[in-house]
Amino acid sequence: MSTNSTGSGMEVMMTPWLHFNGGDFLYFQHLAPSSNGAIAGASIALFLLAVFERFAAGMRGTMERRWRQKALAITSNKLAPTESPDCCAGDSGQKQSPTALRTTPRTIAPFIPSVDLVRGCMHSGQAVLQYALMLAVMTFQAAYIISIVVGLGVGEVIFGRPSVQPAHHAH
Known part of the structure; x- marks a missing residue:
């Protein structure tokens, strides 16, 4: 057990095991829900925060796909051969295929x-x-942990599909 002084002369004990007791500090010294209603309210807020985290992950996955397409468009434009008459002529004066001019494709997208x-x-x-969310879990308050886990699950069900990138697209 660790002891923490709040500066007001009162000692506060952290409960280092799963519990449903109130009074744990949640992010700030003055935010320590102790009544059942306050704990329920904090749990609902943590549930919503967890759902929002999954929303952010889904949006980021969606944006990653768009950014990848943008980077591919930019790199494919840079790799396309120019249309000058002698750009494709080899030593023998014969035309080479435009693909012979392309270099190995980039493995890392350019900095945009x-x-x-x-x-x-x-x-x-x-x-x-x-x-x-991790800091709330570290309070060992079981209601907070349950709310966060359920919120992450609900958020993944709602927002997880757009963030999943399939290996191959069927055309």
Whole structure:
């Protein structure tokens, strides 16, 4: 058990096992739901936060697909041969196929500021949500943990399909 002083002369004990008791600090010193109603309200808020985290993950997956298509379009335009008359002539003066001019395809998408800065911000925002959920779980308050797990499951059912990238598209 660890002891924490709140600065008001009162000692607070952290319960390091699963429990349904109230009074655990949730993010801030002055946010310590202790009544059943307050714990229920905090649990509902954590449920919604977990659903929102899955929404953010789904949106990020959807955006990743769009960004990948944009990067492929940009790289395919850069790899296309120019249409000058002697661009495709080899040493023998014969025309070579345009594919002979293409290099190995890129394995990493090019840096596109309008894409990569947004991607970084979305990742950071999702990390904040995940850490906030983790901190609530670390209280060992069973109602919070159950609410978060159920919220993540419900959010995945609702928002998880768009974020899943199939291996091959059927045309």
